[in-house]
Amino acid sequence: MKESLITYDYSLQAMQNQGGDIGEEIFDRFRTLNRNCILMIDAAIIRLRNQSSSFYNQIIDRGVVRVPVANRYLTSEFEPCLVSLDLSLPEDCKILHESIMQALKEIEPNEILLGKGRMICGWLTCEEDIINLAAYLGEVAIQQRDGKDVLLRYYDPAIMISLLSILDDWQQRRLLGPVEVWSFIDGDGQFINKINQSDNQLRLSYTLSLSAGNWRDIHFVGIKNRIICNYRLAHLSSERFSESAVFKLLQQSLKRAEMCAFTNEEELIKWGECSINIAPEFYNHGMIKRLLEINSLSGKKKFTQIISHVTEQQWNDIREDH
Numbered sequence: 001m002k003e004s005l006i007t008y009d010y011s012l013q014a015m016q017n018q019g020g021d022i023g024e025e026i027f028d029r030f031r032t033l034n035r036n037c038i039l040m041i042d043a044a045i046i047r048l049r050n051q052s053s054s055f056y057n058q059i060i061d062r063g064v065v066r067v068p069v070a071n072r073y074l075t076s077e078f079e080p081c082l083v084s085l086d087l088s089l090p091e092d093c094k095i096l097h098e099s100i101m102q103a104l105k106e107i108e109p110n111e112i113l114l115g116k117g118r119m120i121c122g123w124l125t126c127e128e129d130i131i132n133l134a135a136y137l138g139e140v141a142i143q144q145r146d147g148k149d150v151l152l153r154y155y156d157p158a159i160m161i162s163l164l165s166i167l168d169d170w171q172q173r174r175l176l177g178p179v180e181v182w183s184f185i186d187g188d189g190q191f192i193n194k195i196n197q198s199d200n201q202l203r204l205s206y207t208l209s210l211s212a213g214n215w216r217d218i219h220f221v222g223i224k225n226r227i228i229c230n231y232r233l234a235h236l237s238s239e240r241f242s243e244s245a246v247f248k249l250l251q252q253s254l255k256r257a258e259m260c261a262f263t264n265e266e267e268l269i270k271w272g273e274c275s276i277n278i279a280p281e282f283y284n285h286g287m288i289k290r291l292l293e294i295n296s297l298s299g300k301k302k303f304t305q306i307i308s309h310v311t312e313q314q315w316n317d318i319r320e321d322h
Helices: 012-033 044-049 055-064 090-106 110-115 130-140 156-164 169-176 212-219 221-234 243-259 265-277 286-300 314-322
Strands: 038-040 080-085 120-125 142-145 150-151 181-185 192-195
Touching: 012 090, 012 120, 012 181, 012 192, 038 055, 038 090, 038 130, 055 080, 055 090, 080 090, 080 130, 090 110, 090 120, 090 181, 110 221, 120 156, 130 142, 156 181, 156 221, 156 243, 212 221, 212 243, 221 243, 221 265, 243 265, 286 314
Parallel strands: none
Antiparallel strands: 038 080, 038 120, 120 181, 142 150, 181 192
């Protein structure tokens, strides 16, 4: 993977430095545009954590616009919220800063492993009326699979960045709709600006026309997040590949695992970790191919059993060969 390496280490100093830089970038953009910044938060996370949040209470007290996702199935307290921030006002600048620091706290790998979720979805650039924006974001969150409604939690940053490696350009434009730029912080603490390459108009249709292959890749999102979280924990104090680079790698690797009839979550996690830590296509190395072929003909063992006798020296040889 010939990508720039990440060094963000989740320390307080790194968080403060990154938070300051991100805040300046957001502030400068919206002051130049002379528009309000739209903060999106996921209220369902508050219910998940089952604990009070002073930041969330502050947001609710000032007024929000609910995003009606799955209102046939969920009550309003589980709906995401939009908050319009006027960055010419000191109190709104304070909320912006607090939202950035909250987002950076939420990505700490141990917090992620504890399943605490991410309340801060991102900061949206959009000229459309906020009520119309909320309606669109709610409608596009419901997609059809085999004739049934499925809630696509694309607004979760951990899902959004993976979706961007799954959806084609047309699907991405349809997903973003009237949003000109969707900004968020990825799990590596990097500030991501997804620019919508369209006319940013509201649409009458909300379908993303997701294929069977798209749904298969979406099914793998949770597994990919587990893999990359483990990877980060193992490389907190050293350089590591970026989240987007790892997601692209895993998308291809996990398809191959599925072709080899591995479907158990723990087996897929181990397979993915081999692609990151050994070689992206470790499975194409002669020795591993032979083990997989033998298993397909006779054993039907778990992947961890298949590779249990591979020595450290043999893994090193695979690294060097690839």
